[in-house]
Amino acid sequence: MTHKVLLGISGGIAAYKAAELVRRLREEGSSVRVVMTAAARSFITPLTLQALSGNEVRCDLLDPGAEAGMDHIELARWADLVLIAPATADLMARLAAGLADDLLTTLVLATTAPLFLAPAMNHRMWLHPATQENLARLRERGVRILGPAEGDQACGEWGPGRMLEPLEILDALPLPAGTRLAGKRVMVTAGPTREALDPVRYIGNRSSGRMGYSLARSLAARGADLVLVSGPSTLTAPGGVEMVRVESALEMETAVMERVGSCDIFVAAAAVSDYRPQDPAGEKIKKDQAELNLHLVKNPDILARVAALAGGPFTVGFAAETQQLETNALTKLDAKRLDMIAANLVGGESGGFERAENALLVLWPGGRESLPLMPKSRLADALADLILERYLAYSSSQDS
Numbered sequence: 001m002t003h004k005v006l007l008g009i010s011g012g013i014a015a016y017k018a019a020e021l022v023r024r025l026r027e028e029g030s031s032v033r034v035v036m037t038a039a040a041r042s043f044i045t046p047l048t049l050q051a052l053s054g055n056e057v058r059c060d061l062l063d064p065g066a067e068a069g070m071d072h073i074e075l076a077r078w079a080d081l082v083l084i085a086p087a088t089a090d091l092m093a094r095l096a097a098g099l100a101d102d103l104l105t106t107l108v109l110a111t112t113a114p115l116f117l118a119p120a121m122n123h124r125m126w127l128h129p130a131t132q133e134n135l136a137r138l139r140e141r142g143v144r145i146l147g148p149a150e151g152d153q154a155c156g157e158w159g160p161g162r163m164l165e166p167l168e169i170l171d172a173l174p175l176p177a178g179t180r181l182a183g184k185r186v187m188v189t190a191g192p193t194r195e196a197l198d199p200v201r202y203i204g205n206r207s208s209g210r211m212g213y214s215l216a217r218s219l220a221a222r223g224a225d226l227v228l229v230s231g232p233s234t235l236t237a238p239g240g241v242e243m244v245r246v247e248s249a250l251e252m253e254t255a256v257m258e259r260v261g262s263c264d265i266f267v268a269a270a271a272v273s274d275y276r277p278q279d280p281a282g283e284k285i286k287k288d289q290a291e292l293n294l295h296l297v298k299n300p301d302i303l304a305r306v307a308a309l310a311g312g313p314f315t316v317g318f319a320a321e322t323q324q325l326e327t328n329a330l331t332k333l334d335a336k337r338l339d340m341i342a343a344n345l346v347g348g349e350s351g352g353f354e355r356a357e358n359a360l361l362v363l364w365p366g367g368r369e370s371l372p373l374m375p376k377s378r379l380a381d382a383l384a385d386l387i388l389e390r391y392l393a394y395s396s397s398q399d400s
Contacts, residue, residue, distance in 0.1 A: 003030045003175055006075055006113070008084035008104045009049075010091040011039020013154045014120035014163035018044060021085060021166040022052040024381075028175055028221065033075065034058070035104050037091070061103040072103055076110035081173065084108075085146075086120030086163045089131050095143075096134035118146045118169055123159025146172045167377045171217070180388055182223035187263045187313070188216040189256065189270035189302070191231035193249045197294070198281035205271050209233035211318075211358060212269035214380035216241055222384060224265070229255045231270055249273050249299040256302055265391055266313040268303040271320065275299060304336045314391045319343040325361055333363055340364040340390055342383060362386055 005025055009018045018034075025032050032053045036046060046057035058075065084091065084104070091105070095117075100106040108115060117138070125131060126148060139145060147164040164172075190212020194202040209230060217238035220226040227242040229252060237243040244259075246252045249272045260266055275296035285292070307315045317338045319329040322345065329343035343361045359373040360383060367390075371382050 004078055004080040005030045005032050005173075005175075006079035006082045006107070006111075007032055007034050007053075008082065008087075008108075009034065009036045009040040009044070010084060010086055010088045010104070011037055011042060012086040012088045012120045012163075013043060014086040015040050015043035017163060017166055018085060019048055019052055021169060022049055024166050024170055025175075026053070028170065030175060031055075033078065035075065035107065037102055037104055039088075039090075058103060061106055072100075072107040072110050075103075076107045076113075079111055079113040081116065081175075082108065082111055082113050083116045083118070083169070083173065085116075085118035085169060087117040088119075089121045089125045089128075089134075092117065092119065092131065092134045092138065096137045114144065114174075115142075116144045116146055116173065118163050119148045119161070120163035121148075121161045123150075123157060123161040126159075126161040144172075165375060165377065167375075167381060170221075180222045181219060181265075184224050184264040185262050186219050186224040186226045186265040186267070187229065187256065187260055188212055188219065188226065188267045189229045189231075189252060189272075190216065191233040191235075192271050193231045193252055193273045193299075194247050195249065195273045195276035195299075196280040197277055198283065198285045200284050203273060203275070203277065203296075204232075205273065207231075207271035209235050209270075210376050211380065212267075213238060214376050215267060215269055215383060217377075218380040218384035219265075219267075219387070222388060227259055227263075229259075229270070231272075249276060249302070253300045253302050253305070256306065260306055260309070260313060263313040265316070265387065266306050267316040267387065268306070269318050271318075272302060273299055301336075303338070307336050307338055314339050314387075314394050316340045316342065316387055320346045322346060326363070329361065329363055333365070339394060340387065364390055 009015050022032050033055045034049045034053055034057045036057060036059050050057045094105050095108060100109050146169055148160055149162040149164055150160045151162045152158055191209030192205045192207040194204045196202050213235045216226055216228045220238055220241050229244045231246060244255045246255050276299050278295045278297045303317050306312055315338050319332050319341055321328045321343060325343050325345055329341050333341045341363050344358055357373050358376050358379055360371040362369045371379055
């Protein structure tokens with residue numbers, strides 16, 4: 001059954017994000033209807049949102065073309081969920097006061113559907129006592145508040161008041177899972193591995209796991225039965241996934257090979273250490289020597305092992321490079337006989353490890369696509385769509 005989302009848009013600069021929000025909601029299988037305030041039409045046109053939603057956009061309280069001219073009752077009955085994004089300080093004040101002076105505020109009073117607000121305003125407006133009092137009143141009534149985030153604002157200032165990004169809003173909404181990967185078992189590896197030198201020291205790398213965790217969330221949102229095998233990370237596991245935590249490359253290899261036989265798709269986003277100390281010390285190494293020589297041995301290539309399995313899963317690798325990105329990624333794609341590889345440059349001024357944003361060059365036999373620099377949550381969604389597209393093409397070729 002299609003989930004019905006009524007999206008309200010009030011008059012703030014963040015209204016431009018509503019276009020992507022509508023598109024993302026529809027991608028997740030929701031039916032979307034849009035209601036705009038008069039001020040919202042100064043920032044984005046109803047025609048844009050009508051084209052994206054596939055439904056007429058409503059703006060007027062008493063519309064003779066609506067059901068008996070009572071649009072607020074019609075929409076209030078229709079919605080499973082009401083989301084207002086952006087929710088300005090003015091709109092929050094009117095909702096807190098219980099006003100019904102336009103279509104959006106009137107239908108909020110008329111609906112029994114859960115109400116979610118994604119605030120967006122100047123940080124001084126957000127922190128003003130009046131806004132905070134209105135916020136407390138709305139929360140007392142059961143209104144769910146999403147955000148706001150802190151960061152650069154359209155006015156050139158910094159602080160709390162930025163509307164959450166569309167994908168962050170989607171994460172917070174109780175939407176049914178997507179169905180495009182329903183019934184498919186997907187495994188994602190994420191994060192670094194730690195190779196012990198002694199009981200307190202290890203060899204590792206700078207991976208935070210953010211890309212792998214975001215990708216796990218995106219694939220699970222498309223209906224996949226997902227298992228996430230993660231090295232050490234401070235990130236919170238996405239909801240609804242099977243979580244397996246490991247420390248070393250050998251532990252990750254064991255966890256993967258025990259489970260991969262039942263998988264349809266395997267995505268190796270983890271930054272697995274290439275080498276490990278041959279003989280980790282049983283006690284803490286004391287600094288009583290001028291030099292310390294380590295004998296390192298090669299770790300197993302988990303990705304290559306999975307790709308070599310007879311009848312194995314559709315296999316996606318990652319390549320973190322500091323130079324010759326495409327050449328090195330193509331070499332890895334061919335040498336390991338992967339179905340797809342996502343390559344990115346690390347060590348520069350933007351993107352890569354320990355950064356909130358990244359860019360990817362995605363390659364597969366006979367094809368390529370560049371995904372530009374963007375937040376990793378959005379990048380994960382774009383990559384998940386590519387993986388789905390290529391997996392379906394791969395499955396079709398296997399069946400023919």
